[in-house]
Amino acid sequence: MAHVKGPDHSRRKERSRQAILEATRALVAEEAYEKVTVEAIAARAGVGKQTIYRRWPSKSAVVFAALLALSEDPDGQSVALPDTGDLETDLKLVMRATAEEFADPSFDRLIRALNTEIANDAELAAEYREKLAQPLEEAKKARLRSAQEVGQLDADADLDLVLEVLYAPLFQRWLHRSGPLTAAYADSLVDATLRAFGPRTGVGSTPGELGPVDS
Amino acid sequence: MAHVKGPDHSRRKERSRQAILEATRALVAEEAYEKVTVEAIAARAGVGKQTIYRRWPSKSAVVFAALLALSEDPDGQSVALPDTGDLETDLKLVMRATAEEFADPSFDRLIRALNTEIANDAELAAEYREKLAQPLEEAKKARLRSAQEVGQLDADADLDLVLEVLYAPLFQRWLHRSGPLTAAYADSLVDATLRAFGPRTGVGSTPGELGPVDS
DNA sequence: GAAATGAAACGAGACGGTCCGTATTGCTGA
DNA sequence: TCAGCAATACGGACCGTCTCGTTTCATTTC
Numbered sequence: 001m002a003h004v005k006g007p008d009h010s011r012r013k014e015r016s017r018q019a020i021l022e023a024t025r026a027l028v029a030e031e032a033y034e035k036v037t038v039e040a041i042a043a044r045a046g047v048g049k050q051t052i053y054r055r056w057p058s059k060s061a062v063v064f065a066a067l068l069a070l071s072e073d074p075d076g077q078s079v080a081l082p083d084t085g086d087l088e089t090d091l092k093l094v095m096r097a098t099a100e101e102f103a104d105p106s107f108d109r110l111i112r113a114l115n116t117e118i119a120n121d122a123e124l125a126a127e128y129r130e131k132l133a134q135p136l137e138e139a140k141k142a143r144l145r146s147a148q149e150v151g152q153l154d155a156d157a158d159l160d161l162v163l164e165v166l167y168a169p170l171f172q173r174w175l176h177r178s179g180p181l182t183a184a185y186a187d188s189l190v191d192a193t194l195r196a197f198g199p200r201t202g203v204g205s206t207p208g209e210l211g212p213v214d215s
Numbered sequence: 216m217a218h219v220k221g222p223d224h225s226r227r228k229e230r231s232r233q234a235i236l237e238a239t240r241a242l243v244a245e246e247a248y249e250k251v252t253v254e255a256i257a258a259r260a261g262v263g264k265q266t267i268y269r270r271w272p273s274k275s276a277v278v279f280a281a282l283l284a285l286s287e288d289p290d291g292q293s294v295a296l297p298d299t300g301d302l303e304t305d306l307k308l309v310m311r312a313t314a315e316e317f318a319d320p321s322f323d324r325l326i327r328a329l330n331t332e333i334a335n336d337a338e339l340a341a342e343y344r345e346k347l348a349q350p351l352e353e354a355k356k357a358r359l360r361s362a363q364e365v366g367q368l369d370a371d372a373d374l375d376l377v378l379e380v381l382y383a384p385l386f387q388r389w390l391h392r393s394g395p396l397t398a399a400y401a402d403s404l405v406d407a408t409l410r411a412f413g414p415r416t417g418v419g420s421t422p423g424e425l426g427p428v429d430s
Numbered sequence: 431g432a433a434a435t436g437a438a439a440c441g442a443g444a445c446g447g448t449c450c451g452t453a454t455t456g457c458t459g460a
Numbered sequence: 461t462c463a464g465c466a467a468t469a470c471g472g473a474c475c476g477t478c479t480c481g482t483t484t485c486a487t488t489t490c
Contacts, residue, residue, distance in 0.1 A: 013439075033335060037474060048441040053476065116331055118391065120248060125392050133393070158403070160394065164384035165407050169376070172383040176333065177340050178348070179375065188373070192380055196411035231465085252449060263466040268451065 019045040020052055024066035029106040033113045036063070060117055064124050067114045071132055079139040087147040088194060095170065095186035102174045102181055115175065137163060157197040166193045234260040235267055239281035244321040248328045251278070275332055279339055282329045286347055294354040302362040303409060310385065310401035317389045317396055330390065352378060372412040381408045 023044035027036045038059050042049045056062045082090045101107050118125040140163055147153040153162070169189055173179045238259035242251045253274050257264045271277045297305045316322050333340040355378055362368040368377070384404055388394045 016440080038476080039474075042441085046441080049443080049476080050478085051440060054439085057476095059475075112334060115390075116335060119327060119334075120331060122392060129391070129393060133391070161384070161403055161407065164387060165380055165404075165411075168383035168387040169379035172379060172386055175330075176344070176348070177337060178344060188376055189380075192376065192411040196380075196407040253451080254449075257466090261466085263468085264450095265452080265467090266465065269464090272451095274450070 016045070016047050016051055017055065020047055020055070020062065021066040021069050023047075024062055025070065025110070028063060028066070028113050029110055031109075033109065033116065036113075038062070060121065060124065063113060064117055064127070067110060068128075068131055070110070079136055081139055081143040083143060083146060085150075087143075087152040088190060090143065091166070091190040091193070092187050095166070095190055096183045098167075099170060099181040099183065099186045102170075108174075112175075151199050153194075154197050154200055162193060162197050165196060166190070231260070231262050231266055232270065235262055235270070235277065236281045236284050238262075239277055240285065240325070243278060243281070243328050244325055246324075248324065248331065251328075253277070275336065275339065278328060279332055279342070282325060283343075283346055285325070294351055296354055296358040298358060298361060300365075302358075302367040303405060305358065306381065306405040306408070307402050310381070310405055311398045313382075314385060314396040314398065314401045317385075323389075327390075366414050368409075369412050369415055377408060377412050380411060381405070 020041060023041050024036070027040055027044060038049060038052060041062065042052055052062060056065060082093055084090055102111070114128070118128045137160075141159045144153055144157075144159050144162060148155050148157070166189055170181065170186070173185075174181060179185070235256060238256050239251070242255055242259060253264060253267060256262075256277065257267055267277060271280060297308055299305055317326075329343070333343045352375075356374045359368055359372075359374050359377060363370050363372070381404055385396065385401070388400075389396060394400070
């Protein structure tokens with residue numbers, strides 16, 4: 001008597017759900033965002049338009065869900081950054097990889113669509129932060145904390161600020177197409193960030209008042 | 216007989232042109248961007264729709280022109296940053312002012328609309344860079360160069376990179392609504408930037424191998 | 431067990447509404 | 461007189477709703 005509801009159509013639902021999300025991703029990846037229509041998604045997914053609107057309230061929501069699912073695929077597997085023991089090495093690795101990702105046209109279009117959605121919708125932005133950005137940031141901060149423990153990063157550094165100084169320039173340069181995203185550029189961002197937040201040159205225990213370098 | 220063309224309607228043309236741009240700015244400032252329609256602009260400007268399309272090829276172009284005109288208004292007057300002689304003071308002044316600007320809802324909507332346009336249209340982005348971003352950046356770089364000359368900034372620093380490290384975090388935090396844009400935050404960005412690109416402390420400048428804490 | 435039953439979900443697509451960008455029309459002002 | 465204009469009708473694209481006949485599947489019936 002656990003069956004309160006009627007027939008179990010969950011498998012059917014899941015299949016069409018996946019088809020819709022995959023069709024959406026494919027379309028966003030291969031065309032300009034304005035050309036992605038709900039009708040096109042439905043046709044590509046082999047699905048009726050109503051099936052889409054049964055699950056999501058708007059086109060924005062569908063696109064957003066499709067892009068969210070991109071990073072949720074690997075079940076519960078949480079992100080983890082490389083940890084060779086040397087922060088500079090690890091950061092350069094990650095930043096170079098990030099810069100390369102942005103060079104891929106498909107990825108470019110996907111992320112541009114995502115940014116357009118969240119820049120103009122505070123609710124979607126909050127959901128994006130909660131489900132995608134926060135977990136990733138936590139992983140990055142975990143790596144930074146481990147660097148703090150071995151004295152490769154200022155123990156007092158605000159990690160949110162460190163991440164922003166590190167990533168925001170890359171993001172802005174990509175979004176505004178204001179310069180090339182080369183490996184050298186990625187490296188120079190890491191260098192700048194480490195100069196700003198690297199270990200204090202002084203006798204570094206807990207800081208606060210001691211200021212041996214006063215120049 | 217310098218009049219090659221017919222009757223001199225230039226004053227009329229100019230009047231309707233200004234009316235269109237002003238109506239556009241008003242609408243973008245007060246409503247969500249999707250609600251701004253060409254018909255609404257025409258009605259508000261007391262102008263026929265065709266008059267708009269006679270001058271601009273698309274809605275995007277009108278909106279873009281309206282926002283461009285925002286910063287072109289003060290005739291040929293070029294931008295100049297404060298120069299008290301102390302870079303830290305000047306940068307904090309500018310960064311605090313920038314952070315405050317973003318807090319104004321009208322300004323927020325205007326810049327959000329502008330960013331949406333240029334993020335998805337490489338041509339508009341190029342025009343934006345040429346007509347708005349570049350001149351502003353040049354003014355900022357001029358201030359930085361003067362700081363380099365008096366030894367308040369590393370003479371070898373890449374000024375484009377300095378500006379990115381300084382402004383991009385603020386921009387990203389605003390765009391993604393990922394944190395408050397306080398004066399303290401503005402200051403901490405200046406502090407970080409100056410630690411990264413400030414005058415070299417001496418000979419053994421670049422970090423990397425010196426490791427008093429090796430645990 | 432296999433066939434019949436009924437409800438939920440579905441594919442297809444017609445429909446109203448909004449908006450873009452074009453075409454038409456009659457007016458107006460120099 | 462006539463170029464430029466406001467007003468507005470229009471075609472086309474798309475969104476989101478609604479309808480209709482069909483498919484799928486748990487349950488019932490033999």
